[in-house]
Amino acid sequence: MKKKIIWSAVILLVTVPLLFFSVLFGLNWIKMQNPDYYYNTHWCYNRLMYINAGKEQYKVAKDLTNGVSVLWSDISPYVRTSDIYCLNEGTYTLGRIGESPACSLHGVYTNWKYNKK
Numbered sequence: 001m002k003k004k005i006i007w008s009a010v011i012l013l014v015t016v017p018l019l020f021f022s023v024l025f026g027l028n029w030i031k032m033q034n035p036d037y038y039y040n041t042h043w044c045y046n047r048l049m050y051i052n053a054g055k056e057q058y059k060v061a062k063d064l065t066n067g068v069s070v071l072w073s074d075i076s077p078y079v080r081t082s083d084i085y086c087l088n089e090g091t092y093t094l095g096r097i098g099e100s101p102a103c104s105l106h107g108v109y110t111n112w113k114y115n116k117k
Helices: 002-032 035-062 072-078
Strands: 107-110 113-115
Touching: 035 072, 035 107
Parallel strands: none
Antiparallel strands: none
8 A cells, every 4th residue: 555655656746747848848839830939029029129228328318317208209319220110010118218118919128038928
């Protein structure tokens, strides 16, 4: 009886993590099968990075403090590229000075990290 309990525990401790990681790998495998997902996501985050850099340059140029509202027309001279749009037709939100810009589909740009909403 004691051996059965020990073997059951061993089998449980081995199979549960294997099952968990196989499901996790399977979900990532589905994402990897769609290269446009990664391309579009990275495109969007790069554009958010340009927006964030433009806001910071505007802040320095105009000597502004955090919390000041900005418009596209304010930061457009400071944005590196003119093609600021999400390939998946998401909507960009500038946010105030000191806040991170965001995409309605891909999330918020924060310190080179990709944070999904």
